[in-house]
Amino acid sequence: DNPDPDRMSAIRVMANKFNPDIPILSCRFEADGLHRVYTKNQNVTITTRGEGTRVYAFCGIARPEGFFKHLKESGCVIVGKESFPDHHWLSDAELARLKKNFESSAAQFIVTTEK
Secondary structure, rough: OOOHHHHHHHHHHHHHHHHOOOOOOOOOOOOEOOOOOOOOOOOOOOOOOOOOOOEEEEOOOOOOOHHHHHHHHHOOOOEEEEEOOOOOOOOHHHHHHHHHHHOOOOOOOOEOOOO
């Protein structure tokens, strides 16, 4: 999720107690679109904004709710989702399940975070 202004203010106050000259930076992420990077027959890239795009989303990050929220805010319709622990290495069985769930859903894309 993007930084909460009140939380950032509290962090600045606390950090300044230890070092008043410390630079404090914040950032937010913003998707530039959805990219199809592989199909059975060819490698292609297709970029589109979310606007009604049906997605099956999964991720292995510390706070997955921010990823799902961002997809919704970008206009995607999440028709299915799964989350795994941070930096989770997917097993063959998990990949097969994701593929099956995606194929049986109405999703146009399967979407994940890049790591």
